Amino acid sequence: MTALTQSVRSLWDSSIGKKTVVAVTGLVFIGFLVAHLIGNLLVFVGEEAFNHYAEWLHGLGHGAAVWVARLVLLGSLVLHVVATVSLTRQNRAARIAYAHEDTLRASKSSKIMIWSGLTVLAFIIFHILHFTVRTDAQLAKIAAESPYQMVIVGFQNWLVVIFYAISMTLLCSHLSHGFSSAFQTLGFSSSKTRSLLDKLGKAYSLLILVxxxxxxxxxxxxxYGS
Ligand code: HEM
Structure with missing residues (x-):
């Protein structure tokens, strides 16, 4: 084993190493969501603006930029989930003496992190099949003509809208706790900045939800759009 692989291994084996992985990959998603939201809100500017944006995005770096972004997102997602599952197992096995007291003090969003996270994971799989892979042949045909119309038609189904509403609410809860947690892990949170980070996390997650x-x-x- 080289010195580098050995230090990566011992970082991964430590709880702080895994927490850092969860925090950094979480921040990748926090940044992605802002960019994705801004792009999606172009739906309200109109069909031409939205389709122009989709075309521009897919043409960036001769089409390579989208694939680089996809690889970074997929890698981040896998690492985020694997590190979280491993940390949860490690914590359960340790059953530290003050765990009970900690749970009592923990906020509602922190207690349901695993469930909100799993729902968001299910949502991402559904969402990619829906709008990126386009498993629905009719929607794929519409998307080839106009990505804007794909979004309009894609949201005509009540079940899809209800699933989005549930997922976005749980995503908001996940982000509300995850935002300040990530900064805390990375050492940005002191007793002075903790409450500010909590407020920023709540504001950010509310903005994403709405x-x-x-x-x-x-x-x-x-x-809208019909
Ligand atoms: C109303 C809400 C949303 C709309 C209208 C929307 C729209 C879209 C569209 C149109 C695409 C296809 C992009 C393309 O292939 O050209 C896409 C892809 C994607 N979206 Fe969303 N999205 C929404 C919410 C979200 C949320 C909340 C997340 C994350 C939790 C998310 C994560 C992704 C990911 C990871 C992709 C795949 C990117 C790619 O590989 O192309 N989206 N979205």
């Missing part, structure tokens, strides 16, 4: 939900709700409930 921003993403505004799209299916405007389309399905208010008939």
């Amino acid at each position: 921003g993403f939900l505004s799209i299916p709700i405007s389309i399905r409930i208010f008939g």
Whole structure:
């Protein structure tokens, strides 16, 4: 074993090493969600703006940029899940004496992190099959003509909209705890900044919830785009 693989191994074996992996990969998603939201909100500017943006995105770096981003996102997702599962197992096995007291003090969002995380994971799989892979042949045909129309048609189904609403709510809960947790792990949180980071995390997750939900709700409930 080389010195490098040995130090990566011992970092991974330590709880702080895994927490750092969870924090860094979480921050990748926090950044991605802002960019994805801004792009998606172009739906409200109109069909031409949204389709122009989709075309521009897929043409970046002769099409390579999208694939680099996909690899980074997929790698981050896998590492985030594997490190979390391993940490949970490690914590359960340790059954530290003050765990009970900690659980009592923990917020609701921190207690349901594993469940909100698993729902978001299921959502991401569904969402990619829906809008990126386009397993629905009719939707794929529409997307080839206009990605904007794909989004409008994709949200005509109530079940899809309800699943999005549940997933976005749990995503908001996951981010609300994850945001400040990530910064805390990376050493940015002191007793002075902790409450500020908590507030920023709540504001960020609320923005993500309202921003993403505004799209299916405007389309399905208010008939936007039809
Ligand atoms: C109303 C909410 C959303 C809309 C309208 C939306 C729209 C889209 C569209 C149109 C694509 C296809 C991009 C393409 O292939 O050109 C896409 C891909 C994707 N979305 Fe979303 N999205 C929403 C929410 C989310 C959320 C909340 C997440 C993460 C939790 C997310 C994660 C992704 C990922 C990972 C991809 C795959 C990127 C790729 O490989 O192309 N999306 N989304």
